[in-house]
Amino acid sequence: MEIVIATHKHIKYANIISETIDKSAEQRGTGIAKRTPDYIETKIINGNAIIALDGNDFAGFCYIEIFSNKNYVVHSGLIVHENYRKQGLAKKIKTKVFNHSKKRYPDAKIFGITTGLAVMKINYELGYKPVTFSELTDDPEFWKGCKTCTNYDVLQRTQKKMCLCTGMLYNPEHNENIKEHAYNSKTLSRLKRIKQVLLLKKSDKRNIK
Numbered sequence: 046m047e048i049v050i051a052t053h054k055h056i057k058y059a060n061i062i063s064e065t066i067d068k069s070a071e072q073r074g075t076g077i078a079k080r081t082p083d084y085i086e087t088k089i090i091n092g093n094a095i096i097a098l099d100g101n102d103f104a105g106f107c108y109i110e111i112f113s114n115k116n117y118v119v120h121s122g123l124i125v126h127e128n129y130r131k132q133g134l135a136k137k138i139k140t141k142v143f144n145h146s147k148k149r150y151p152d153a154k155i156f157g158i159t160t161g162l163a164v165m166k167i168n169y170e171l172g173y174k175p176v177t178f179s180e181l182t183d184d185p186e187f188w189k190g191c192k193t194c195t196n197y198d199v200l201q202r203t204q205k206k207m208c209l210c211t212g213m214l215y216n217p218e219h220n221e222n223i224k225e226h227a228y229n230s231k232t233l234s235r236l237k238r239i240k241q242v243l244l245l246k247k248s249d250k251r252n253i254k
C-alpha cells in the first residue's frame with residue numbers, strides 16, 4: 046500500500062474519490078457536503094491531499110481545508126474504500142495528513158467535528174482533545190459546511206454552541222500527551238450517546254446510528 050501526498054498524476058482518481066464519498070454519505074444517511082471531482086482536483090493540485098493506492102487501485106483519501114487566515118486547519122473528506130476498511134488504513138492516512146499539515150502550517154490549530162467513533166479514536170491518538178465548539182474557528186466558511194447535515198436544526202437551536210458532533214482540537218502550543226487524561230474511546234462513545242439523548246428529538250433518535 047502506497048500512502049503519499051497527491052500530485053498531478055493522481056488527478057485521474059478525482060472521479061472515483063468523489064463517487065466513493067457520495068456513496069458512503071448515502072449509506073450513512075448523513076447530509077455530508079458533496080465533494081465534486083473538480084474540488085478534489087484543486088486540493089490535489091495545491092498539494093493539500095493525501096491518497097492511498099493499492100497498486101493502481103484507489104484505497105483511501107483525505108484533504109486539508111484552511112480557515113481563519115491559516116490559523117485553523119481541518120482534515121476533511123476522509124474516505125477509505127469499502128475493500129480496505131478495518132485494516133488500519135484510515136489511521137495511516139490521518140497520520141500522514143496530520144504530519145503534512147504540521148509541516149505546511151506549523152502554527153495552525155488542527156481540528157475536526159465528527160460523530161464517527163473511528164475518527165474520534167484516531168484523533169485522540171494523534172493528540173487531539175475534545176473541546177466545545179467555542180474553541181473552534183468562527184470562520185463562517187467552515188460552519189457553512191454543516192448546512193447540508195441532517196442535524197443542522199440542532200446546531201441552530203443551540204446557537205452553534207453544540208451539536209451531535211464532537212469537536213476535537215490539536216493545539217500546537219499545548220502539545221501535551223493527552224493519553225494521561227481521563228479521555229478514552231469509551232468516554233468518547235458515552236459522550237456521543239449522552240448528546241443524542243439530550244439534543245435529538247424522539248423521532249430523530251430512532252434513526253441515528
Ligand SMILES: CC(C)(COP(=O)(O)OP(=O)(O)OC[C@H]1O[C@@H](n2cnc3c(N)ncnc32)[C@H](O)[C@@H]1OP(=O)(O)O)[C@@H](O)C(=O)NCCC(=O)NCCS
Binds near residue numbers: 123135167
Ligand atoms: C470511517 C473510516 C474512514 C474508517 O476507516 P478504516 O480504515 O476502516 O479505519 P481504521 O481501520 O484505521 O480504524 C481506526 C480505529 O477505528 C475503529 N473503527 C473503524 N471503523 C469503525 C466503525 N465503523 N465504528 C467504530 N469504530 C471503528 C477501528 O477498530 C480502529 O480502532 P482501534 O485503533 O482501537 O483498533 C471508513 O469506515 C470510511 O471511509 N467510512 C465512510 C466515510 C466516513 O465515515 N468518513 C469519516 C467522516 S468524519
